[in-house]
Amino acid sequence: MLSKAQVVRVYALETGGRGTYDMQSGVDPELKKGKAISSAVGYAQLLHGNSVNGLVNHGDRWLCAAGGRGGRGNGKFLSNKRRAPSFAEQGEHGQDCWLKLELKLMADVALVGFPNVGKSTLISVISAAKPKIADYPFTTLEPNLGVVKIDDHTDFVVADIPGLIEGASEGKGLGHQFLRHIERARVLCVMLDLAAVDEASPEEQERILLHELGEYRPELLERPRVVVGTKADIAVADWSGIRLSAVTGDGVRDLVGRLAALVHEARNDQPANAGLVIIRPDAEGGRVERVGEHEFRLVGRQVERVVALNDVTTPEALSYIDFQMKRLGVPRILARAGAQDGDIIWVASFSFEYQQEA
Numbered sequence: 578m579l580s581k582a583q584v585v586r587v588y589a590l591e592t593g594g595r596g597t598y599d600m601q602s603g604v605d606p607e608l609k610k611g612k613a614i615s616s617a618v619g620y621a622q623l624l625h626g627n628s629v630n631g632l633v634n635h636g637d638r639w640l641c642a643a644g645g646r647g648g649r650g651n652g653k654f655l656s657n658k659r660r661a662p663s664f665a666e667q668g669e670h671g672q673d674c675w676l677k678l679e680l681k682l683m684a685d686v687a688l689v690g691f692p693n694v695g696k697s698t699l700i701s702v703i704s705a706a707k708p709k710i711a712d713y714p715f716t717t718l719e720p721n722l723g724v725v726k727i728d729d730h731t732d733f734v735v736a737d738i739p740g741l742i743e744g745a746s747e748g749k750g751l752g753h754q755f756l757r758h759i760e761r762a763r764v765l766c767v768m769l770d771l772a773a774v775d776e777a778s779p780e781e782q783e784r785i786l787l788h789e790l791g792e793y794r795p796e797l798l799e800r801p802r803v804v805v806g807t808k809a810d811i812a813v814a815d816w817s818g819i820r821l822s823a824v825t826g827d828g829v830r831d832l833v834g835r836l837a838a839l840v841h842e843a844r845n846d847q848p849a850n851a852g853l854v855i856i857r858p859d860a861e862g863g864r865v866e867r868v869g870e871h872e873f874r875l876v877g878r879q880v881e882r883v884v885a886l887n888d889v890t891t892p893e894a895l896s897y898i899d900f901q902m903k904r905l906g907v908p909r910i911l912a913r914a915g916a917q918d919g920d921i922i923w924v925a926s927f928s929f930e931y932q933q934e935a
């Protein structure tokens with residue numbers, strides 16, 4: 578699932594209730610509910626071609642398709658001239674839309690290191706994640722997520738990212754794919770192998786890793802990070818920094834504490850999120866589409882609402898429709914689109930014959 582673009586069809590399933598004929602206004606606010614997408618821990622859903630990066634925090638919701646508005650009862654159409662309106666509205670259909678969503682890894686901490694440094698071993702020790710661990714590079718090819726529990730109320734999400742190698746920022750070793758997963762993490766845990774005999778020294782590993790991060794996205798170097806030497810129990814290289822052994826457990830608690838503190842700070846620094854991001858539906862009003870040589874269709878929420886009456890056959894309802902269409906500027910839109918007398922104009926399932934205004 579990770580990072581693969583998916584096409585998801587989301588329906589606002591609820592159609593609004595019908596308006597009533599008992600002179601009530603008949604709008605039930607409950608019927609305005611839309612369908613919401615919510616995100617799972619650790620993933621962000623990004624809408625393609627849209628600047629809204631909704632659903633970043635756990636529990637964020639985003640209204641993408643509003644449900645139908647309830648029909649207004651005949652009481653809503655009362656006027657001086659219309660003492661007992663003989664029409665009410667049907668409920669509006671809920672919106673439906675196509676969305677292209679991309680799931681991006683959203684972790685608090687990303688484990689960054691060369692292949693085989695012990696990333697998967699560490700996540701298996703500090704969380705319930707059980708990734709494959711083996712004594713060769715590129716064991717991990719897809720990121721693994723684990724939740725590290727500090728106490729009943731505090732936890733953070735760690736991502737075990739496949740190993741990076743020199744040149745990753747130029748695409749080596751599937752570098753970009755992996756770097757992309759690091760991008761959204763709040764805190765980086767840079768891991769250096771202290772037991773690699775023939776490989777680069779810890780300092781050299783750190784230099785290469787930071788270089789690749791910076792080449793990919795300079796701002797990654799600004800991210801809070803902890804640098805730690807791994808495999809302390811079998812270390813051969815000198816390293817004066819933080820050390821840890823995922824095998825004996827030495828230094829693991831200390832590292833988790835440091836990471837938790839940085840995550841806490843980073844979460845607090847983040848601008849408060851309103852929680853519910855609302856993307857407004859299409860512009861209201863209407864537009865016109867030509868569907869045949871002498872046939873047009875009016876599309877848009879407002880014009881469709883005008884004809885959403887329970888009974889469009891009474892003269893009263895027709896004059897109401899006529900009035901509202903004029904108010905929305907429909908005659909002007911149709912004239913501009915080239916409609917001629919006698920052309921058929923569709924609005925939802927309702928059609929009428931076009932007559933140019935005198």
Ligand SMILES: Nc1nc2c(ncn2[C@@H]2O[C@H](COP(=O)(O)OP(=O)(O)OP(=O)(O)O)[C@@H](O)[C@H]2O)c(=O)[nH]1
Nearest residue numbers: 692693694695696697698711714715716717740823
């Ligand atoms: N002695 C010792 N061995 C370790 C330690 N951590 C990991 N290892 C061993 O190092 C090897 C690689 O560990 P992994 O956790 O698979 O390394 P990785 O960083 O996830 O590797 P890739 O997924 O290939 O990038 C395994 O054989 C582990 O058992 C440690 O603290 N001490």
Ligand SMILES: [Mg+2]
Nearest residue numbers: 696697716717
């Ligand atoms: Mg691994």
